[in-house]
Amino acid sequence: VKQSPLGAGGEFDLIRRILAGAGTGPTEPWLQSQIRAGPGDDCAVIRDGIAVSVDMSVEDVHFRRDWLEPSEIGYRSAAAALSDLAAMAARPIGILAALAVPRREADLAAGIMEGVAAAAHDSGAALLGGDLSRSPDRVVLDVVALGHAPNPVMRSGARPGHSIWVTGSLGGAAAAVAAWEQGRSPSAAARQAFARPTPRVAEAAWLRERGVLHALIDLSDGLAGDASHLAAASDVGILLDTALVPVHPAAAEGHPAAALRLALHGGEDYELCLAAPAGAIEALAEQFRQTFQLPLTRVGSVIRGSGVALRAPGGSVAPAGAGGFDHFDGSEP
Amino acid sequence: VKQSPLGAGGEFDLIRRILAGAGTGPTEPWLQSQIRAGPGDDCAVIRDGIAVSVDMSVEDVHFRRDWLEPSEIGYRSAAAALSDLAAMAARPIGILAALAVPRREADLAAGIMEGVAAAAHDSGAALLGGDLSRSPDRVVLDVVALGHAPNPVMRSGARPGHSIWVTGSLGGAAAAVAAWEQGRSPSAAARQAFARPTPRVAEAAWLRERGVLHALIDLSDGLAGDASHLAAASDVGILLDTALVPVHPAAAEGHPAAALRLALHGGEDYELCLAAPAGAIEALAEQFRQTFQLPLTRVGSVIRGSGVALRAPGGSVAPAGAGGFDHFDGSEP
Numbered sequence: 317v318k319q320s321p322l323g324a325g326g327e328f329d330l331i332r333r334i335l336a337g338a339g340t341g342p343t344e345p346w347l348q349s350q351i352r353a354g355p356g357d358d359c360a361v362i363r364d365g366i367a368v369s370v371d372m373s374v375e376d377v378h379f380r381r382d383w384l385e386p387s388e389i390g391y392r393s394a395a396a397a398l399s400d401l402a403a404m405a406a407r408p409i410g411i412l413a414a415l416a417v418p419r420r421e422a423d424l425a426a427g428i429m430e431g432v433a434a435a436a437h438d439s440g441a442a443l444l445g446g447d448l449s450r451s452p453d454r455v456v457l458d459v460v461a462l463g464h465a466p467n468p469v470m471r472s473g474a475r476p477g478h479s480i481w482v483t484g485s486l487g488g489a490a491a492a493v494a495a496w497e498q499g500r501s502p503s504a505a506a507r508q509a510f511a512r513p514t515p516r517v518a519e520a521a522w523l524r525e526r527g528v529l530h531a532l533i534d535l536s537d538g539l540a541g542d543a544s545h546l547a548a549a550s551d552v553g554i555l556l557d558t559a560l561v562p563v564h565p566a567a568a569e570g571h572p573a574a575a576l577r578l579a580l581h582g583g584e585d586y587e588l589c590l591a592a593p594a595g596a597i598e599a600l601a602e603q604f605r606q607t608f609q610l611p612l613t614r615v616g617s618v619i620r621g622s623g624v625a626l627r628a629p630g631g632s633v634a635p636a637g638a639g640g641f642d643h644f645d646g647s648e649p
Numbered sequence: 650v651k652q653s654p655l656g657a658g659g660e661f662d663l664i665r666r667i668l669a670g671a672g673t674g675p676t677e678p679w680l681q682s683q684i685r686a687g688p689g690d691d692c693a694v695i696r697d698g699i700a701v702s703v704d705m706s707v708e709d710v711h712f713r714r715d716w717l718e719p720s721e722i723g724y725r726s727a728a729a730a731l732s733d734l735a736a737m738a739a740r741p742i743g744i745l746a747a748l749a750v751p752r753r754e755a756d757l758a759a760g761i762m763e764g765v766a767a768a769a770h771d772s773g774a775a776l777l778g779g780d781l782s783r784s785p786d787r788v789v790l791d792v793v794a795l796g797h798a799p800n801p802v803m804r805s806g807a808r809p810g811h812s813i814w815v816t817g818s819l820g821g822a823a824a825a826v827a828a829w830e831q832g833r834s835p836s837a838a839a840r841q842a843f844a845r846p847t848p849r850v851a852e853a854a855w856l857r858e859r860g861v862l863h864a865l866i867d868l869s870d871g872l873a874g875d876a877s878h879l880a881a882a883s884d885v886g887i888l889l890d891t892a893l894v895p896v897h898p899a900a901a902e903g904h905p906a907a908a909l910r911l912a913l914h915g916g917e918d919y920e921l922c923l924a925a926p927a928g929a930i931e932a933l934a935e936q937f938r939q940t941f942q943l944p945l946t947r948v949g950s951v952i953r954g955s956g957v958a959l960r961a962p963g964g965s966v967a968p969a970g971a972g973g974f975d976h977f978d979g980s981e982p
Contacts, residue, residue, distance in 0.1 A: 342775045350742045360777035372747040376785050409683045414705040442675045444693035452709050458791040460703050
């Protein structure tokens with residue numbers, strides 16, 4: 317449930333207004349009582365904390381069939397939806413998948429559904445249902461993830477003085493896409509990052525239990541883009557120290573500036589970005605790393621203001637700008 | 650959450666096995682406690698009765714852009730998902746919509762989302778979120794409907810001796826499609842039936858409150874096809890009296906045999922089909938008709954056996970056969 321891919325320009329303002337109008341919420345009392353979070357966060361949340369997210373993957377936009385095995389198409393789509401649950405610190409319950417494939421592609425459909433089922437299993441979710449229909453040509457897969465978040469962590473809780481942390485390392489998935497687009501084969505590590513990302517469900521639960529998560533988002537659009545969503549939802553600014561950003565080994569193979577660009581703007585890492593009171597995470601970080609065999613890295617801080625700024629090693633500060641994946645920014649073919 | 654479009658042949662058996670395997674349910678106790686209904690009914694149901702359905706509409710498969718206004722594309726897709734809630738006698742809470750449109754189609758996207766919002770409003774549901782992405786060419790719209798069904802009515806409760814009833818009249822949407830496919834303009838009534846179907850949410854709630862709903866399904870694939878799903882889920886047979894089937898006026902304009910075919914096999918009427926003890930509905934039917942200005946018609950009965958049989962006016966009985974919309978039956982272009 318992201319509004320980020322709506323584009324930065326004015327042309328999708330009407331859709332923004334429709335969704336924002338929904339965000340003001342219904343006036344009917346029973347319906348009001350059913351809704352805890354509407355549009356604008358990673359998941360909608362209803363009733364006693366049912367978190368729901370939907371994630372659409374369209375062939376030739378989100379993946380290409382010559383890049384991935386069918387099971388990987390299913391796995392990464394389901395992982396993306398499950399990552400939205402992680403971004404609310406929700407416990408996964410189940411997955412529903414709607415799949416459209418061309419005629420006579422039964423093996424393709426079965427492979428995709430096997431990948432969806434594997435991703436659900438790996439995150440402790442059940443496969444609750446599927447809807448299969450025909451597509452004239454391209455594969456379309458839509459995954460709905462349902463979880464339980466009695467105390468959902470929203471994007472809106474970041475406050476000036478908080479620190480910004482990220483799990484894992486960034487830019488691996490984007491390195492794989494860059495390799496494919498240049499006609500090369502990505503490294504095994506980059507391919508794995510793109511094809512079988514791990515939703516950080518257990519990591520989010522671990523951090524939530526320790527009371528340190530004040531704001532949370534998953535990294536689907538790239539650190540710079542997703543940090544800007546967190547900043548906007550919290551009405552604050554975020555200052556990222558570029559020297560601190562943990563670059564994925566697969567993204568670090570080229571020029572350092574290119575590596576940083578992949579890590580900041582690459583997207584689809586499905587790591588977590590969180591805001592926590594200064595000093596709150598430091599005491600837990602080593603235990604986190606040992607428990608999950610995963611980095612947990614402070615990358616910046618929350619400041620008064622708005623937007624995301626980057627501080628270079630020399631100390632100069634500049635706006636992060638765009639550069640994340642925007643479905644309608646006009647820069648793609 | 651339908652398994653019906655998987656096709657009757659053997660080629661989608663693997664997908665059936667994946668979904669059926671999910672149907673046996675998880676073994677982890679917490680997860681077991683969260684799931685009340687998995688694959689195989691109109692909605693999945695979790696926790697305290699949260700019903701969830703997902704419905705995908707693909708351009709040139711489920712609709713054509715030269716048939717419908719953008720708002721109608723959105724309205725009918727959302728209505729189809731809300732109809733799945735009606736089919737469990739669930740009260741709608743909210744809608745999430747994932748939409749993919751080609752570049753520079755902002756008006757199209759806005760129109761579709763306005764239609765989704767209108768359908769949600771008309772059924773008393775909130776718009777909880779949206780996900781917009783780019784499609785290379787065709788419009789794809791996926792609607793997730795969430796409702797509350799503390800006592801969901803399943804497909805599996807039909808018993809020999811029950812009567813089968815349907816709301817409304819059947820074949821109107823199929824009459825519109827038939828007209829378009831023959832290069833004609835459908836009548837206003839047929840067009841309305843296809844473009845702006847009414848999910849029978851209030852009607853299902855009214856009947857559930859009166860305790861007469863033992864099994865329930867909505868008519869998306871056509872009466873013959875959906876009755877066969879109800880029969881299979883209940884492990885019974887269903888005998889339909891063709892003379893009793895309420896044919897939509899728009900479907901009744903041609904040859905009587907063609908009209909009956911549209912009503913039995915046309916699909917996308919989004920009326921309800923229910924099983925109730927013999928004699929239970931008769932006392933309520935007139936009040937139902939006055940309350941909703943909608944027919945409620947007995948069309949047959951539940952028998953021992955399996956499948957759906959048709960009884961012609963002369964008394965001869967024959968299997969209903971296929972003839973519903975099957976995405977992979979090989980008979981379409």
